[in-house]
Every structure is written in C-alpha cells, then in structure tokens.
Amino acid sequence: MSFLTPLFLVGLAGLAIPVVIHLIQRERKNVVQFPSLMFLSKIPYQSVQRRRIRHWLLLLLRLGALALIVLAFARPFLRRADAAAGAAGAREVVILVDRSYSMGYGDHWQRALGAARDAINGLRPSDRGSVVFFATGTEVALRSTADQGRLLAALTGVEPSAAATHYGPALKLAGSILSESALPRREAVLVSDFQRAGWRGAEGLRLPDGATLTPVDLGGGDQPNAAVTPVSLERSVFSNQERVAVTAGVLNHGASPLDRVDVTLEVDGRAIQTKQVRVEGHGSASTTFDPLTLASPNTRTSIRLGRDALERDNLFHFVVSPGRPVRVILAQRAGSRDANLYLARALAVGDAPRFEVVAKDAETITSEDLQNAAVVILNDVQVTGGAADRFGRFAQRGGGLLVVAGQRGTWPQEHAPLLGTLPAEAVDRSSGPPARLVALEYGHSIFDPFRAPRSGDFSTARFYGYRAGTTARDGTVLARFDDGAPALVEKRVGAGRVLVWLSSLDLVWNDLAVKPVFLPFVHQMARHLAAYREAAPWLTIGDVLDPAAVGPASRNGAPRAIVSPSGQRLPLDGEGPDVVELDEQGFYELRGLQAGAEPAMIVAANVDLKESDLSPIPPADVVAAATGRAGGAVAATAAAPPSAAAQEAAQRVWWYLLFAGLVLLSAETVLASRSRL
Secondary structure (H helix, E strand, O other): OEEOOHHHHHHHHHHHHHHHHHHOOOOOOOOOOOOOOOOOOOOOOOOHHHHOOOOHHHHHHHHHHHHHHHHHHOOEEOOOHHHHHHHOOOEEEEEEEEOOHHHHOOOHHHHHHHHHHHHHHOOOOOOEEEEEEEOOOEEEEEEEEOOHHHHHHOOOOOOOOOOOOOHHHHHHHHHHHHHOOOOOEEEEEEEEOOEHHHOOOOOOOOOOOOOEEEEEEOOOOOOOOEEEEEEEEEEEEEOOEEEEEEEEEEEEOOOOOEEEEEEEEEEOOEEEEEEEEEEOOOOEEEEEOOOEEOOOOOEEEEEEEOOOOOOHHHEEEEEEOOOOOEEEEEEEOOOOHHHHHHHHHHHHOOEOOEEEEEEEEHHHOOHHHHHOOOEEEEEOOEOOHHHHHHHHHHHHOOOEEEEEOOOOOEOOHHHHHHOOEEEEEEEEOOOOOOEOEEOOOOOOOOOHHHOOOOOOOHHHOOEOEEEEEEEOOOOEEEEEEOOOOEEEEEEEEOOEEEEEEOOOOOOOOEOHHHOOOHHHHHHHHHHHHOOOOOOOOOEEOOOEEOHHHHOOOOHHHOOEEEEOOOOOEEEEOOOOOOOEEOOOOEEEEEEEOOOOOOOOEEEEEEOOHHHHOOOEOOHHHHHHHHHOOOOOOOOOOOOOOOOHHHHHHHHOHHHHHHHHHHHHHHHHHHHHHHHOO
16 A cells, blocks of 8 residues: 555654543542641552553544544555556546537537537546536536536537637636646547637647647538628708618628628518628628618617528627707807807707707806706806806706807806816917917827827917916816917816816917817817717627616616516616626617516627638647647557556545544544543
8 A cells, every 4th residue: 555645644643642641540639637747657659540541442442533534644545557557548538619609600519519429428437527618708517527427418408609719718727627637648629610710829828738639620611601790870860850871781701702692671670671782702792771760769770681501690780779969058148149150050060969059148048958958168258156156056967068268258256166277368379479289188088089190180270369277276188278378178077077268269369160170179079078978889799788888777766677688687786787798699678677667778789790700720720739739639648657646536545534534533422421531
C-alpha cells in the first residue's frame, strides 16, 4: 500500500493521548480533621490504580478512530499492475456543443446532437464526461460524471438559441474543467459549424498541457443563405399625418445569384405588401415599400424573406411610433416679432425631432403654458422677477431654458443663481478684428455632431458684439470667444438644464445665423435642453434592456414587468432584475403587473447578422490555437502510466477510512457516557 500524502502519518503519534488519559486515575480524598500529627509517621502515598488500564474496549475504540482518521488524511491506495492498466485509459471528456442560431441551418442541429451522443456512447466506465452548450455565452448542462444516462438526458429538448457564436468562453470553460481533473487523459470535443465570424483569434486561451481537442465540423463548402438587413426609415408628413417609408435590404452570402426573392412588410402580424428582388452572388439588394401612416404608438413591424435553410435571419423586427414633438415656447419682446425670425425658421424645419413652436411675449407666459412645454427660449428679452421665478420652477421640474443675452436682454440680480453666468456689459468688437468662437467642448452632446472633419466649422462665424460674463462655480463653459470670455455656459438646475448664450441669434451682433452650422446648432441645443432621446426601433440579441431608459412607468404608478416574446413575465418591482438581457428574437413588452394592461413600451430584438455569414474557419486553426499543435485528435499520453493521484482518485479508499473512523467515534461516545468516563 502507498500513500498520496504520507506526512499525515506523523499524526499516529497522537495515539499516545488515549493511553495517557486511561492511565490517569481520578481519586477522591476524604479530609479528616485530626488534632495533631506529631505522633504519626510519614508514609509515601502510592496508587496501584494509576499503573493499570481498566477499560480496554474504550481505549481500543479511541485508538482505532484516531488511527483510521489519520490514515484517511494520508490518502492510501494500492499500487497494482492490473489497477494501473485499467486506469491508464481513464479520460476526462468535455463535449462542447455549438448552440448558436446558425446551427439551425438545414440538418446541422440534428447532426450536432448525433455527434454529441456518439461522444457520450464512446465513454468507458472509468471515463467521466461533461456536456457544455455555448453560443455567445456558455451553459454547463452536466459536469464531470460517469453516468452516461444523465449525459444523454442533458441533450434532450435543447434547441438552437438566438445568439451568435463565440468560441473563446467555451474553450476557456473546457480548459477549466480539464485542469481540475485528476484523470490521466483529458480531452475536449468541439461540435460546431466553425464559423469564421465566431473566432476572434487565440484570445489567450489554451487547454492544459497534454489535453487534446477533437473538432466535429458540421459545416461544408459554399452554403447559400439570404438574410434581411436592418431597415432604414424615412419620415414625412402628409395631410397633417406622419408617414414612414420603410426600405429593406437583402444580403446573399452564397456564390449563386438569388432570383425573385420575396420580401414582405408585416404590420402587427399582417402582411401589408410583398416585393421581389434579385440578389447577385455575395451581393445585396434593397427595396422600398409604400409609406405607412402612423396612427398609434408602438406599431410592431417586421420584414420577412421567403423560406430558406436558415430561418432565423429571414426575419427582422422593428417598432415604429409617431414622432414625439418637442414643445418649444419662443419668448420675444413685445412688438418685436422679427427678432425671432432665424430661430423660428430653424426650429420649423426640424424633423428629428419635430419642434412645435409657440411664440409669446415673455410677460404673458403663464405657469399653465410652462406645464406643457419642454423648452423655453428667452430671445433677448427683459425678464422680471416674477417671470424669472416661474422659469426657475420650470427648470427645477426638468424643463430646459435657453437665455439669449443680446443687446436688450436682462436678468434680475436676485435670481442670478439660476444661471451659469450673469450677463454683464456689452463688448464691442466692431472696430477691430471680429471675435471668433474657440475652445468648443466637442465631448458635449451639443457639439458632438461637429466633431468629425467637414461636419461644420464654427470658426467662420464673425462676432461683432457679445456680453461679458463671469462663470459661476457650478457653471460649465461649453464655448468661448477668442479673448477667453465665455460664449455658451450650462448649469444643471434641479432636474433641468439652463443654457446662456452671450450673443445674439440673429444678424445684429454676428453672422452665425447665415452659416451652415446655425441650423444643426440650434437643433442640438433644443434637443439637449429637452433631454430628447429617440427610442431605438430595434435592439440586438445580447443587448441589455433598461426599462428606466426606454419607457415610463405604467399608469397610476403601478409596478412594471417585462414580457418576453415567449410569454415569460419578469417583474420589475424590486424583487426581479433591474435590467434584462435580450436572449429571444421578437418583441419584448413593458407592461403593468395588472392583467390586461396595455404595454407602455415595446422593444424589438433581432439576431446578430454576423452569424448569418456561414463562411467557415479551418478547424485545424482552432485546434492549433487551443492545444499548441495541429490535429489534436489523438492524445500523446494514451499509453502513459497513471499517476499516483489518478490511482488514488479512482480507488477513494480515504472515504471509507474516514467513515469508519467516525463510526468508531460515535460508538466511543455512547460507551463513555454509559461508563461515565
């Protein structure tokens, strides 16, 4: 017999402890009061009981329990030639099954399950196997077991998912399982169609030394496949009704041309219009459907192609809703309507979003007007204390306020904390070189569209006058004039924002209004002040859905829930998740928890179109990256003798020794309690 950890045998020295305990005799001494000891002789006390063991059975139980526990920790095993021969071929096998949606192509999935069953049926009684499904992520169906029945049952009822392929996480998980195994042979079987799009290089992954990777390639040569691409939406207004024209595209991933491909537009599950396109080999084509009139929000819309070998990418879902106009109050001085000419015309042509502009005299704007507005623009007006108080409350509630400080604009001193900078005296630059805008914060949402080259040049605008101003501590300067004076200052007020533009937005002090950047600049300021964020018509499988970001709470403040395309209901009342990862193709609904409640928001989820490209990667490249050698199907250690750890793990003698030791300790406890020892 051999021991895996023989140093634990030192613990056998502890067997002396029960013997010492049994040699200690507890004696009771009776104290007798005696008047004098002078007439007594001193005799040394000797106890014969201390030198003799009386409870042999109890002692043997204690010694046996301690000896068995020490031997269990020493991990004994038998080195026998027949046992070594039997354990030499013991394998740890991890079966990786690709479950991405491309595995639904033709009969790929049935062949994948058949290959996995063959790998399981090839296991011997001494082998252990694991079943792992993978796509973008991984799922361990069953881990390291010798029960072939359970391994085969793990394959039952599994279907391809809607996710894309990613080999990295699957191979890393296989490496983790194999590295934890003590069996001498470690193997991984990779069942996949080996798409090039799913391989991102070696990614730092490597199976343990000596491990092998056996690829099972279900792909083939040229595999024809058509896929619908993301749509483009063009909005227009006809007879005061908003309309959307949908343009759909088709990709052909095969070499042969596809003729008369049916492309169907569906609205709320009903086919509205079907067109046919011809797509050249490895090419694309598009078609535009007749405009749809948007009568209600959250309209479920889909583009569907004719049937082919891969159905998942033949369907593209999206949601269309009437555009939410941004309500803008354009305040003006009494009797000077021409001052708003350029601003009003710039806002009138906005379409993403559409701006509803109401021009009013500054002093006639009531709290009721502000209740329905998203943005208020004070264009070079004199603001009284009462009006400033109303505008301050409007910003606190989440409204956006733009103060244009031109020649005549004023702001009450007592309400100065509302602004990021208080307009001061005018600066005249008409007699010398005009001022220019510099130091724009291109990281801010207002100037972000102008970041790229040839997307707009503010330096061409000339400024002949502007208002001086000192920036408050909590104000943020977004643009400056060339002398360092602030030009555009922002401040957060409650839930809203306040912008101060220290010049005019007409041709009085500058020529910005006739520059190409003026129109998008005004639109970006209005969008930013309104906190406008257009809901995405669609998302992709794997994206995270944040209900707080895509839609309001349901009516009456009731708790919300997300209903998946398969009908699963996920409550969002504090007990469920705060966000939901999209893993199903179709429409997700944001609803109230009451039965029959109308959805407050609908989100479309589509498959990742990278997966529709079935171009393969040579399996040998994956094997070489994972094992450090090409091939990998035959293990070099097939005839290697089993290690001591492998033999000990196969015999598991320590478990029986530990159990026997615990049984003896239990018996000792019962006997000691009855003997009062």
